[in-house]
Amino acid sequence: MKIAYLMLVHKNPRLAERALATLSSEGCGFFVHIDRKADLQEFSGLAADNVFLTDQRIPVYWGEYSQVEATMLLMRQALESSAKYDYFVFLQGSDYPLRSSRYIEKFFEENKGWEFVSLVKMPARGYPLSKINKLRYPSDKPILRIASKTLGKVGLAQRDYQMYLGKLDAYAGDACWALSREACEYIVAYMERHPQVERYFRSTFTSDEMLVHTILGNSPFRDRVKRSLFYRDWPLSARDHPVMLDDAHVRLFEAQEEVWVEDQFGAGEALFARKFSDDNLDLLDRIDAMIKRKEERVQSHARIHFGRTLGRGGRNPLVSILIPAYNASKLLAATIRSAIGQTWKRKEIIVVDDGSTDQTLAVARRFEPEGVQVVSQKNQGAAAARNHAFQRSKGDYIQWLDSDDLLAPDKIERQLTTLREAESGRILLSSPWARFYYRTRHALLFQAPSGGTFRL
Numbered sequence: 425m426k427i428a429y430l431m432l433v434h435k436n437p438r439l440a441e442r443a444l445a446t447l448s449s450e451g452c453g454f455f456v457h458i459d460r461k462a463d464l465q466e467f468s469g470l471a472a473d474n475v476f477l478t479d480q481r482i483p484v485y486w487g488e489y490s491q492v493e494a495t496m497l498l499m500r501q502a503l504e505s506s507a508k509y510d511y512f513v514f515l516q517g518s519d520y521p522l523r524s525s526r527y528i529e530k531f532f533e534e535n536k537g538w539e540f541v542s543l544v545k546m547p548a549r550g551y552p553l554s555k556i557n558k559l560r561y562p563s564d565k566p567i568l569r570i571a572s573k574t575l576g577k578v579g580l581a582q583r584d585y586q587m588y589l590g591k592l593d594a595y596a597g598d599a600c601w602a603l604s605r606e607a608c609e610y611i612v613a614y615m616e617r618h619p620q621v622e623r624y625f626r627s628t629f630t631s632d633e634m635l636v637h638t639i640l641g642n643s644p645f646r647d648r649v650k651r652s653l654f655y656r657d658w659p660l661s662a663r664d665h666p667v668m669l670d671d672a673h674v675r676l677f678e679a680q681e682e683v684w685v686e687d688q689f690g691a692g693e694a695l696f697a698r699k700f701s702d703d704n705l706d707l708l709d710r711i712d713a714m715i716k717r718k719e720e721r722v723q724s725h726a727r728i729h730f731g732r733t734l735g736r737g738g739r740n741p742l743v744s745i746l747i748p749a750y751n752a753s754k755l756l757a758a759t760i761r762s763a764i765g766q767t768w769k770r771k772e773i774i775v776v777d778d779g780s781t782d783q784t785l786a787v788a789r790r791f792e793p794e795g796v797q798v799v800s801q802k803n804q805g806a807a808a809a810r811n812h813a814f815q816r817s818k819g820d821y822i823q824w825l826d827s828d829d830l831l832a833p834d835k836i837e838r839q840l841t842t843l844r845e846a847e848s849g850r851i852l853l854s855s856p857w858a859r860f861y862y863r864t865r866h867a868l869l870f871q872a873p874s875g876g877t878f879r880l
Contacts, residue, residue: 425529425536427452428509430498432491433467433517434459434484436702440517441469446712448474449525453509455502457494459484476501488562489625491599491632496615499608510536513602513653518699520708522655522683524719528695532602535818539645541601542652542689543637546594548793549688551633556585556594560629572627588624595641597689598652599632600698607645614639647799655685655694666699673697674707678714681721681740684770690795691772740770743836744819747775748809752827753783759827760791768836772797776813779803784827 429447431454433440444454453474458467460481470477478497484490495514502512511532521528547553559582561572585594603611615622621639625631640646657673658666677683683694700707745763749756756775763773777785777800788798801812814822823836832855839853 425451425511425533426507426509427529427532428502428505428507428512429454430495430502430512430514431456431517432459432484432494432498432515433457434462436517436700437466437469438702438705439520439700439708440467442705442708442712443515443520444470444472444475446521446715447525447528448472449529451529452525453502453505453507455498457481457484457498459494476505485563487560487630489628489631490562492625492635495632496612500612503605503608503612508605510605511602512605512608513696514600515696516600516698518701519600519654519696520698520700520711521696522677522711522715523695524715527719527722531693531695535650537604537648539601539603539607539640539649540651540653540692541603541637541640541649542597542654543595543641543649544597544688544793545641545789546596548596551596553585553594554582555596555630556628556634556638557582558629559583559627561627585624588620589638592621592638592642594634595637596634597637598654598656599630600652600654600696601636602653603640607640610643610645611636611639614643650797651685651687651690651692651795653693653695655683655697656699668699668701668704669697669707670704671707674710674714677711681718684740686769686795688793688795690797691770741820741840742818743768743771743821743823743840744813744817745771745773745823745825745831745836746810746813746817747773747825747827748778748806748813749775749780749784749788749827750778750803750806750809751780751782751784753780753787755828756784756787757790759825759829760788760796762830762833763823763825764791764794764796765833766831766836767834768840771836772817772819774799774813774816776801776809778805778809 429452431440433456448454453476454472455476455478456470457478458464458481460483478494478501480497482490482494482497484494499512502509523531544551546556559572586592621635625635628634640649656666657669677697683697685692685694745766747759747763752759760773760775763771773795774797775788777788777798779800779802785798785800788796792798797816799812799816801809810824821840823831825831835855839855843853
């Protein structure tokens with residue numbers, strides 16, 4: 425697995441050096457853009473055989489299109505490399521890995537074909553449509569910039585993005601991502617074929633959180649998207665930036681074998697964290713020691729590799745709740761809510777719409793901001809829909825859930841608690857079930873034999 429790390433830096437040279445040293449391996453390359461406003465000599469420590477600086481340096485300003493412009497320089501340069509990288513990981517200068525290079529490479533091998541980018545359809549929490557509609561000129565047009573900011577304060581700097589972008593739906597999310605070669609090639613080709621997209625986003629604010637997301641959200645890659653691989657602490661009180669990580673955050677990382685994140689973008693493991701600086705390099709010493717300890721445990725088979733906890737023997741297995749659906753618009757919302765409401769937190773929920781002719785797909789899509797993965801396929805039958813869901817799942821355990829069924833809130837947690845206490849590893853779990861027609865309180869429960877546990 426060959427990985428190209430695309431790095432956008434403007435300060436914190438010591439942090440960048442440490443990140444490169446931790447991530448470096450025989451199969452990776454680093455493509456680095458150093459802000460034209462920065463002193464190049466401060467980054468002389470980045471020199472290495474697998475580090476490639478961009479020939480063109482752009483003055484990059486926070487929240488402006490210059491961030492996207494520099495990122496696209498890196499993406500194109502990495503795509504043109506003879507190394508033919510498989511995955512492209514975009515990092516900013518305040519990011520640092522939480523796992524070893526070996527672990528990260530094996531993670532991508534295990535998850536090949538997925539695109540890791542936090543992405544939601546706008547409007548969504550934290551991403552109102554005004555974010556993409558608001559006119560904001562960049563710093564190289566100072567008069568227009570001042571005028572647009574002044575008009576924006578009274579609500580007069582608004583556009584309708586659909587007048588410029590046509591039928592594209594608006595998507596947004598975290599600026600950092602990890603994408604396959606195919607996805608990056610698609611983005612570059614799309615921008616070349618649709619120059620109006622670049623023109624529009626040049627005069628938006630924080631376009632780095634919308635442009636790539638909108639392209640992928642309207643592409644065949646949409647059904648292959650999972651939450652990004654980045655941890656960040658961004659409370660509402662912080663407004664414009666995530667908080668600087670500190671001792672409490674490192675203790676959180678140390679306490680988990682896998683740093684697991686669950687938010688509006690979905691659930692998944694974090695392989696990188698933001699944000700650090702040259703002022704808190706002592707935290708990196710602790711993270712490096714943590715990475716070493718975890719890697720030693722992986723190598724000694726105490727934890728399964730490829731970024732997944734060992735299902736049968738692990739303490740915190742991932743459960744995939746798989747919901748095939750066909751013309752189930754009346755009942756599907758309740759089914760999905762019962763999956764989301766499970767007290768077992770480490771879960772993924774995948775809904776496969778089998779070419780429904782009613783509003784099933786629209787109902788399912790409403791739950792995407794809560795982390796539900798929704799896939800649509802041509803009508804092929806229940807078995808094909810189940811197989812499709814299973815192929816996309818990553819769980820150590822599978823919970824099948826028909827689109828007209830409900831789960832008790834603690835169903836999965838109780839079964840996995842029973843599993844932990846069992847002596848045998850060859851166990852099939854069952855549970856009481858009930859049939860209902862109108863109200864669940866009228867259901868008659870049927871108890872499974874042997875208390876719900878079958879020993880094979």
